[in-house]
Amino acid sequence: xxxxxxxxxxxxxxxxxxxxxxxxxxxxxxxxxxxxxxxxxxxxxxxxxxxxxxxxxxxxxxxxxxxxxxxxxxxx
Numbered sequence: 001x002x003x004x005x006x007x008x009x010x011x012x013x014x015x016x017x018x019x020x021x022x023x024x025x026x027x028x029x030x031x032x033x034x035x036x037x038x039x040x041x042x043x044x045x046x047x048x049x050x051x052x053x054x055x056x057x058x059x060x061x062x063x064x065x066x067x068x069x070x071x072x073x074x075x076x
Contacts, residue, residue: 004069011065015058023051 027047032038 004073008069
């Protein structure tokens, strides 16, 4: 029995949970107020940029994992 798809789905859910934890735990309370008087739109822009970068990284990781798993499945 081949479990490649299950490994991919498991990795996808793990990355979703880890990404959500990073966003809520670290990025949510992030503030620049202790470094000076920055407008909230600047802090919000930084948060959204970091979140978009994390999403792109997660997509790249899943793409590489998908290619590796399905190549392995096709060769066997």
